Amino acid sequence: ESQLNSNYSFDNFLEGDSNRLARSAGLAVSNKPGGTSFNPLLIFGGVGLGKTHLAHAIGVEIKDLYPEKTVLYISAEVFTQQYVDSVRKQTRNDFIYFYQLIDVLIVDDIQFLSGKSGTQDVFFHIFNHLHQNGKQVILTSDKAPVDMQDIEQRLLSRFKWGLSAEIQNPDVDTRIEILKGILYRDGVSMPEEIIEYVAQNVKTNVRELEGAIISLIAQSSFNKREITLELAKQVVDKFVKNVKKEITIDYIQKVVSDYFQMDTETLCSKTRKRHIVQARQLAMFFAKKYTKASLANIGSEIGNRDHATVLHACKTIDNLIETDKQFRKYHDDINKKFSI
Ligand code: ADP
Ligand code: MG
Incomplete structure (x- = not known):
């Protein structure tokens, strides 16, 4: 079972400036899997921009051109579940062996591996085996390798070996x-x-x-x-x-911490470092602006603070937006992600 969805093809993946590089790299890889310098091919970009579609299209095209090749599409989430199961059932070696036999491995949403060191470790070994044997690896992610957090350095450096192609929001x-x-x-x-x-x-x-x-x-x-x-x-x-x-407090925390390149734990932590405090205050400010949550709720979700802290945060941000040009830019950048 390849798990490929043949409804997703190159024919119905429309080309524009926003996806031209990723699309043509995908076509190149389809024509010569394992035989281009785009190995791995990493397709990254925001949610709903066509990464999964393109990943399937590449697999479907390869299957068309090279029916004898084994092509497997898998989401990083399912891959992780399979790995965890294999550890529990003591079939970890079978798991690895299965993946090492694949000619074209497509792993969707690899950001899901962040913080999962066991899965990263096993993926590292599978990746190396495939790559050394001239097999093609295709990955997708919601961020560029430089922005990925809690992924081991050795894996990140592998991700950068081939081509990272961004899909942007279409014009x-x-x-x-x-x-x-x-x-x-x-x-x-x-x-x-x-x-x-x-x-x-x-x-x-x-x-x-x-x-x-x-x-x-x-x-x-x-x-x-x-x-x-x-x-x-x-x-x-x-x-x-x-x-x-649909903008939730969780989502706001994620957007703000991504923007400042910190993880959400840091955003919520007790630290008094100025830039972290300000990022946290900004998250509170947006939570008040874009959700219906009470101040107390916002406080308890963002770092377990009380409602007075949230109120103070909102005032501080109002003030910073007016007085600090750089800060206003941060605010405007992030605000764009919430307003349509
Ligand atoms: P992602 O994996 O990046 O979140 P998807 O691949 O699931 O996004 O795409 C979301 C939807 O938009 C899918 O139905 C997909 O077919 C469609 N889509 C995205 N990009 C294109 C495109 N360039 N041409 C046609 N349909 C597209
Ligand atoms: Mg997807």
């Missing part, structure tokens, strides 16, 4: 093309101005773009309403708002 023209691709796939036609409206207003990522257009199509067919610009506005506005509501 509006590419979003229009992607929407047209989805409509074509689903056999739905829609006026150009509506497609443009959706593309201009759903900016977060491709997954949400897809979600918005699908919900628009569903609205029109359930209610037997023609797809008008007015309906599009209703559906898209509601969609964008709903997405916004």
Whole structure:
């Protein structure tokens, strides 16, 4: 079982400036698995931008061109579960042996390995074996290797051996093309101005773009309403708002700590180091702004502080935004990630 999803192909992976490098590196690897300098090929980028799609497309294409090769797609999470099971059942060697026989190994979301030293260790050995034998490794991650935390140095340095290709958020023209691709796939036609409206207003990522257009199509067919610009506005506005509501305190902590390149434990720690205190205060500030949580709740989730501390944090940040230009830049950068 290769676990490949043949619905994800190169044909339906639309190309734009945001993914051109990753896509063409993927094609190069598909044509000559193990035979290019892109080994490993690491595809990284934010959520919903097409990493999993592209990873499958590469596997599917290789299987097409080289049916005799064993190609395996696996998420790092499932890989980790399998490894943990193998330790429990004392079949760790079988586990390693199984992976060493694969010609093309695709591991999705390797950031999931962070902090899991046992799994990292076993993956390191499998990786080395495959690489030494000219087998192809393809990895995806939500961040660049330099920004990965709690991954062993020796593994990180392996990740950098080949090519790291970023997928970025597509620009509006590419979003229009992607929407047209989805409509074509689903056999739905829609006026150009509506497609443009959706593309201009759903900016977060491709997954949400897809979600918005699908919900628009569903609205029109359930209610037997023609797809008008007015309906599009209703559906898209509601969609964008709903997405916004999903901002949680956890998510805020993650975004802020990623931005300052610290882990969330550090963000929440008792330290009085100024830059950490300010990062924490900023997280509290955003939690107040973007969630419905009470000050007490925010305090208890972000480092177990009381509501007065959160209130003080919010005032401090208001003040810093006004008086400190550099700090305002931090605020604005991070704020962009929450506002659509
Ligand atoms: P990620 O793994 O980066 O979170 P996915 O690969 O799951 O993102 O992509 C999210 C959705 O967007 C999928 O349905 C995928 O098919 C679609 N998608 C992403 N990029 C493209 C693209 N360039 N062309 C067509 N569909 C895309
Ligand atoms: Mg994915």
